[in-house]
Amino acid sequence: MPNQHDILCAITWQNDQLHLLDQRKLPQEHQLMALSSATSVAQAISDMVVRGAPAIGITAAYGVVLASKAAYAADPNHWQTLIETNMQQLAQARPTAVNLVWALQRMRGCFAKISGNPVPSLLEEAQGIQQEDIDANRQMGDLGASLLPSDCQVLTHCNAGALATGGYGTALGVIRSAHAAGKISQVYADETRPWLQGARLTAWELLQDNIPVTLLADGAAAALMQQKRINWIIVGADRITANGDVANKIGTYSLAVLARQHGIKFMVVAPTSTIDMNLESGNQIIIEERAMTEILMIGGQSIAPNGAKAWNPSFDVTPAALVDVIVTEKGVVKPPTTERLATLMK
Ligand code: MRU
Numbered sequence: 001m002p003n004q005h006d007i008l009c010a011i012t013w014q015n016d017q018l019h020l021l022d023q024r025k026l027p028q029e030h031q032l033m034a035l036s037s038a039t040s041v042a043q044a045i046s047d048m049v050v051r052g053a054p055a056i057g058i059t060a061a062y063g064v065v066l067a068s069k070a071a072y073a074a075d076p077n078h079w080q081t082l083i084e085t086n087m088q089q090l091a092q093a094r095p096t097a098v099n100l101v102w103a104l105q106r107m108r109g110c111f112a113k114i115s116g117n118p119v120p121s122l123l124e125e126a127q128g129i130q131q132e133d134i135d136a137n138r139q140m141g142d143l144g145a146s147l148l149p150s151d152c153q154v155l156t157h158c159n160a161g162a163l164a165t166g167g168y169g170t171a172l173g174v175i176r177s178a179h180a181a182g183k184i185s186q187v188y189a190d191e192t193r194p195w196l197q198g199a200r201l202t203a204w205e206l207l208q209d210n211i212p213v214t215l216l217a218d219g220a221a222a223a224l225m226q227q228k229r230i231n232w233i234i235v236g237a238d239r240i241t242a243n244g245d246v247a248n249k250i251g252t253y254s255l256a257v258l259a260r261q262h263g264i265k266f267m268v269v270a271p272t273s274t275i276d277m278n279l280e281s282g283n284q285i286i287i288e289e290r291a292m293t294e295i296l297m298i299g300g301q302s303i304a305p306n307g308a309k310a311w312n313p314s315f316d317v318t319p320a321a322l323v324d325v326i327v328t329e330k331g332v333v334k335p336p337t338t339e340r341l342a343t344l345m346k
Contacts, residue, residue, distance in 0.1 A: 004208035005161075005162045005169070005176060005208075005209055008205065009167055010162070011050065011055060011062070013062060013127065016069075017036050018035045018063070020035065020050045022049050023049060026163075027203075027204040037066055037067075038063045038089065039086065041093075042090050042093040045060065045090075045093035046093045051195075052159060053238045053239075054133050054271060056097050057099030057129070057273060058133060060103050061104070061125065061126035062126045063086070064087070064122055065123050065126050068118040068119055087108070090104060095288050096238045096247055096285065096315045098276040099273050106125065107126065132166075133166030133167070133273075136273075136329035138168055139329040140174060140270075140327050141168065141173035141174050141178075143331070144174030144177065144269050145181055148174075151183070152184050152231055153184075153230045153231055154186075154187055154188070155187075155189075155190070155232075156175065156189055156198070156202060156235060157235050157255060158197045158235070158248070159172070159200075160235060160236025161201065161205040161206075163205065170237075170269040172202065174269050175187055175211065179211045184212075186212050186214060187212060188216055189214070189216070190215075190216060190218045191218060194294045194298075203215055221254075221258060222258050225262040231264060233255050234267045234269060235249075235255070235268055237269075239279075239285050240274055240341075241280060242275075242278075242341055243280060243337070244326065244333070244341055245281050245282025245320050246320070246323060247285045247315045247318075252316055253318045254316075256318040256322035256323065257322065265325075266322060266323055267326075268323055268326045269326075270328060272329065275328070275344075275345060277341075277345055282318075287314070287316070287317070288314040289312055290312045292312060295310035295312050320337070326341075328344065331344060
């Protein structure tokens with residue numbers, strides 16, 4: 001019997017279309033959205049139909065396949081010029097996860113070698129990116145799990161699982177591998193306001209794999225640590241800069257500060273496609289700010305008085321000094337420093 005994570009796929013290419021599992025509706029509804037244009041792919045990324053740094057990159061890569069199909073049909077001799085508007089649209093769909101521009105650059109790297117119809121080569125590349133991501137997650141799962149003690153109780157934030165990647169997950173990949181090795185006795189998951197990725201997606205993924213999961217309100221994490229109920233925090237990342245600073249879902253930084261205060265270890269799990277060696281440190285990362293309504297309303301219902309304003313940064317930056325270990329598919333960086341990351345990325 002395959003595990004649920006082996007069949008759980010947020011992104012599939014079928015019948016010349018991209019199919020995305022609409023993550024805004026999970027876990028109540030399982031709706032697939034079929035997309036056949038790059039513009040609709042960019043919109044789906046902006047609207048959070050698909051989310052999670054590696055998943056956004058993979059989706060954008062398939063977006064390039066759809067863009068090339070339309071451009072080649074319009075003018076077979078100038079498809080590379082015609083595709084540019086779509087490349088820009090895709091690049092701007094969300095600003096913080098570097099995997100998006102990384103995947104677009106990888107797709108662009110194929111253009112020069114293509115003669116004739118670009119779709120078969122670009123589709124092969126996009127599928128290659130997805131498969132490599134799954135392989136990287138498996139590798140990180142083993143590496144990360146080997147760092148954990150037995151009878152481990154962990155806290156995770158947001159969703160860094162199969163849904164956020166090509167499959168298996170980064171932070172949840174480590175949790176899955178550690179659970180399979182008999183090391184995990186309890187997973188706590190922050191609900192993760194305002195999109196509730198922890199409550200809706202992480203809890204759903206873990207329950208289907210029979211991994212014990214307990215949800216908590218984000219504000220309860222401090223008390224959880226004070227009561228010594230966890231020994232590791234394990235999260236994913238949207239962008240890691242050359243010095244090891246980590247951008248991840250809003251609330252990650254407060255967890256890292258709390259972890260240091262309470263003597264709890266802090267692990268970041270991310271493929272090397274999430275490492276941005278072009279930025280020296282985290283204060284150069286563009287942090288996405290989303291609509292106020294995401295804070296002021298829940299499920300279409302206002303929860304704040306008319307006229308109230310809201311601040312809604314989607315990510316924050318955890319300084320490298322608060323991170324005990326970064327786990328990548330190429331190896332473990334412990335603790336992260338500019339020198340160690342440069343060696344890893346050589
Ligand atoms: O806004 P989201 O849901 O795209 O944010 C996702 C996260 O912050 C994840 O932790 C990160 O992308 C890593 S996913 C493997």
